[in-house]
Amino acid sequence: MASATGSAALDGKRLDAETYRGEPIQIGRFAGSRATGGDSGFNTIGCGLWIQLPPLEPGAHVLEIRGESDSLRVSADYALTVDAGRG
Structure with a gap:
């Protein structure tokens, strides 16, 4: 972690x-998710560089993530589509 750097946009x-x-x-429980299990989620240890997304408006969005630590480099681009909520 000492040498970890990263960015997100x-x-x-x-x-x-x-x-x-x-x-x-x-980690909170999300309906229908097998990863979060149990009634209340689970506790664990987290490390790294984390971002929290703001609430997204309906439509298309692009999330770009870059990171590196020593010889490890990570690059990920996500195309996100948010549907309008149902009343």
Whole structure:
């Protein structure tokens, strides 16, 4: 983690990352998700550079993530589509 750097952008606007260096975190339960299990999710240890997305308006969005630590480099681009909510 000491050498980790990264960036993220949503629709071309930079997002600030938070650094977690092995801190306890709680993963909430999401309906229909096998990964979050149980009635209340689970506790684990999180480390890395994390971003939190703001609520997204309906329509198309692009999320770009870049990171590196020592010889490891990560690059991911996501095309997100948000449907209008149902009343």
